[in-house]
Amino acid sequence: MSETKNTRNVTRRTILKGTAATTGAALIGGTFPMHFIKNAHAQTFRGDPGSSGSVKLGFNVPQTGPYADEGADELRAYQLAVKHLNGEGDGGMLNTIKPLELKGNGILGKKVEFVTGDTQTKSDAARASAKRMIEKDNVAMVTGGSSSGVAIAVQGLCQEMGVIFMAGLTHSNDTTGKDRKRYGFRHFFNAYMSGQAIAPVLKDEYGTDRRAYHLTADYTWGWTQEESIKAATENIGWETVNTVRTPVGAGDFSQYITPVLNSGADVLILNHYGKDMVNSLTQAVQFGLRDKQVNGKNFEIVVPLYSRLMAQGAGDAAKGILGTTNWHWSLTDPGSQAFVKSFGQEYGFPPSQAAHTCYVQTLLYANACEMAGTFAPWEVIKQLEGFEFDGAGNGPTLYRAEDHQCFKDVLVVRGKQEPQSNFDLLEVVKQVPRSQVEYPADMFGGELGPYQV
Amino acid sequence: MDAIFLQILNGLDKGGAYALIALGLTLVFGTLGVVNFAHGAIFMMGAFCAVTLEKILTLSVRVKDESVTFFDAYKETPYLEVWFGETGKAIIDWSVPLSIILAIPVMLLIGIVMERSLIRYFYKRPHAEQILVTFGLAIVLQELVKSFFGANPIPQGAPDIVAGSAAIGAVFGLGESVVYPWWRLIYLAFSLLTIGLVFSFLHFTTYGMVVRAGMADRETVELLGINIERRFTIVFGIAAVVAGLAGVMYTPVLPPDYHLGMDFLVLSFVVVVVGGMGSLPGAVLAGFLLGILQSFSSMTEVKDIFPGIDQIIIYLVAVVILLTRPRGLMGRRGVMES
Numbered sequence: 001m002s003e004t005k006n007t008r009n010v011t012r013r014t015i016l017k018g019t020a021a022t023t024g025a026a027l028i029g030g031t032f033p034m035h036f037i038k039n040a041h042a043q044t045f046r047g048d049p050g051s052s053g054s055v056k057l058g059f060n061v062p063q064t065g066p067y068a069d070e071g072a073d074e075l076r077a078y079q080l081a082v083k084h085l086n087g088e089g090d091g092g093m094l095n096t097i098k099p100l101e102l103k104g105n106g107i108l109g110k111k112v113e114f115v116t117g118d119t120q121t122k123s124d125a126a127r128a129s130a131k132r133m134i135e136k137d138n139v140a141m142v143t144g145g146s147s148s149g150v151a152i153a154v155q156g157l158c159q160e161m162g163v164i165f166m167a168g169l170t171h172s173n174d175t176t177g178k179d180r181k182r183y184g185f186r187h188f189f190n191a192y193m194s195g196q197a198i199a200p201v202l203k204d205e206y207g208t209d210r211r212a213y214h215l216t217a218d219y220t221w222g223w224t225q226e227e228s229i230k231a232a233t234e235n236i237g238w239e240t241v242n243t244v245r246t247p248v249g250a251g252d253f254s255q256y257i258t259p260v261l262n263s264g265a266d267v268l269i270l271n272h273y274g275k276d277m278v279n280s281l282t283q284a285v286q287f288g289l290r291d292k293q294v295n296g297k298n299f300e301i302v303v304p305l306y307s308r309l310m311a312q313g314a315g316d317a318a319k320g321i322l323g324t325t326n327w328h329w330s331l332t333d334p335g336s337q338a339f340v341k342s343f344g345q346e347y348g349f350p351p352s353q354a355a356h357t358c359y360v361q362t363l364l365y366a367n368a369c370e371m372a373g374t375f376a377p378w379e380v381i382k383q384l385e386g387f388e389f390d391g392a393g394n395g396p397t398l399y400r401a402e403d404h405q406c407f408k409d410v411l412v413v414r415g416k417q418e419p420q421s422n423f424d425l426l427e428v429v430k431q432v433p434r435s436q437v438e439y440p441a442d443m444f445g446g447e448l449g450p451y452q453v
Numbered sequence: 454m455d456a457i458f459l460q461i462l463n464g465l466d467k468g469g470a471y472a473l474i475a476l477g478l479t480l481v482f483g484t485l486g487v488v489n490f491a492h493g494a495i496f497m498m499g500a501f502c503a504v505t506l507e508k509i510l511t512l513s514v515r516v517k518d519e520s521v522t523f524f525d526a527y528k529e530t531p532y533l534e535v536w537f538g539e540t541g542k543a544i545i546d547w548s549v550p551l552s553i554i555l556a557i558p559v560m561l562l563i564g565i566v567m568e569r570s571l572i573r574y575f576y577k578r579p580h581a582e583q584i585l586v587t588f589g590l591a592i593v594l595q596e597l598v599k600s601f602f603g604a605n606p607i608p609q610g611a612p613d614i615v616a617g618s619a620a621i622g623a624v625f626g627l628g629e630s631v632v633y634p635w636w637r638l639i640y641l642a643f644s645l646l647t648i649g650l651v652f653s654f655l656h657f658t659t660y661g662m663v664v665r666a667g668m669a670d671r672e673t674v675e676l677l678g679i680n681i682e683r684r685f686t687i688v689f690g691i692a693a694v695v696a697g698l699a700g701v702m703y704t705p706v707l708p709p710d711y712h713l714g715m716d717f718l719v720l721s722f723v724v725v726v727v728g729g730m731g732s733l734p735g736a737v738l739a740g741f742l743l744g745i746l747q748s749f750s751s752m753t754e755v756k757d758i759f760p761g762i763d764q765i766i767i768y769l770v771a772v773v774i775l776l777t778r779p780r781g782l783m784g785r786r787g788v789m790e791s
Contacts, residue, residue, distance in 0.1 A: 064604070067604075068599075068603075068604035068605075069603055069604050069605045242753060244753060244756075247763075247764050249716070251707055251713075251716050252467060252706065252707055254463050254466070254467070254637070254706075254748075255460065255463050255464075255467075255747065255748045255751035255752075255763070256751055258456070258459040258460060258463055258748075259456060259751075259752060259753055261455075261459065261630050261631070261632070262455050262456050262459075262628075262630055262631075275605070275606055275710065278605075278606050278608070278708055279606070279707060279708065282608060282707075282708060283706070283707075286616075286618065286634040286636065286637070286705075286706075287618055287632065287633070287634055288617060288618035288632045288634070291617065291618075292630075292632075309605065312605075313605050313606050313607075313608060313708060314608065314708075315608035315610065315708075316608075316610065317608075420518065420528070421518045421527075421528050422528075422529065
């Protein structure tokens, strides 16, 4: 009875007392009102770890399907990155990337955790898995993948949902060209850069009077690579005899290779990747293309986008073949060495270029959060845009603000004739300086879209 | 002219593989009445017999690789090379042909086990159920192979002596640029030989004659006191061996991965349907026919007129043939018709 009376007797004085007590308790208890914290944002966003002691990242890689081995390597790199971010292990590139605000205590003091998804190298499966990670697991960032078709699909989804996407291995010009997105970032190089990097080497090695025949994987990446390589080789005086599109996963390419024999071409350019490249290259060599003399010159095969895993798949056929890669484990700069050392000690073999790009992407995202002082994606994006850094392999690198493409040195490599070990399959012919592969940001069109969605 | 000649060879070569797979498929269908969607997986497992033998032959001694300084790395030298020197090297070089010796008993066993433990329970069940269970089996087999060998293709070299290409143009009075890989020529010869052997077995041996009689009229053969079921089990094993050997020999042409079987499965079914369900000569004829058509449709000259024709030609032909000859090229009345 008396309690009822008390509650009814509310005065201005008791309300003031109550408010003061609540604020005091909140301050002591640690749940600060938002207006007391530096860089606090009243706006909510997806993936906000809030007051939790940890932050989740989503690693979306091909765990099944034709690129599963590549996906497995990406996942290894991500796990290593998480270790280093949380202050475990030897720190890897945390010791070499400059500038860097990461301290080895997670991101913004929160422990880094992760969830994984399977892209299956299919756009719909990749989107579904990214969506699940965003909605169910509340990830602050999605990263991974090893196909441009998948990267563009997931990037579109992340833009719609307002979650940052740090692309894995994707080489199509479209990813940061006509399909660029405000929430999508690519550290890997692209087809245009491959063309610019390899053309001068092709000129030195094979001369200016050459006739090229292209076999091209029939999807976004293949088309942009064919276009870029064709333009770059025609620039050094080569003639393009024919460009033939082949279905992805054709398996037996013999019916596309036999017409090359009588086409008058003296160079075959294979715009294939992964399993397709392994098959087409092996078969081209079986058809004696590399023993052939055409127009008084040795017939040559070029694979513009090369990787160690593919060289392993093609075996002897890859020996002596020229191509480009984003990065290679034999680089001797401190960043590459630190990464190869951590990775090698952890797993017993060196990382692939896919592993490298995924590792660097994770650290760059974490660092941008640290610089922004928040996980709010629009603030993190602003830190990544125009970010200049060094010590991650490939020399000084710029994350260009206009299209979210990284600009750095590109490697021209050749299949090694006498490999010293199981993974010593490529030799770096030339580290092409960044200035040679740069291009205007509006060259491929595209719009980034808004910061806030 | 040169180009046409090469595409014919290409087509025959592809056709050889299609025919070998389709032959086993239609043999199983004709004898057991089972639509076997796991037949592609059997082809794939044959290919992995070659991979397995190569892995065994190249079992290596691990020596620390001093050239890698960043971390502990190891170099491998096969024991065979350590023990037998050049002879060891030669054995490794010939691993694909040697795999045939391994593949015959292994594939026969796999076929018989598969039939006895699973397939036989589905003889009397509808075709739809047979398709579901064999398709499931195919997925299980390919996932098993993936978990052992990984997802990436594993290259297998032909022996050095036949690794290059033959200047076949000179033999036929064509230009010098007409060359064709030796191994593909061997594959063609091998597929013709195997097809010949299967037909001889069915036509010139008593065992084969009984099997054919069983295919035509199972009940009567059983009434004569012959255990036709056991013979059909053997036939299933033989079909597995044929597909398995086709797989072994195909490895230098196409580095095998776990998905190889699925890539061939649909095509082989089209071959069987075009040839006529249950008809062995039909399967062989359709295999070569579709192989050649596929090769020709990939020629630039043809693709310029009909873009994308190379990817649909097989299905287009299947539609036309089924519309004009619903039983396929050499199909018999009463097969898969109720």
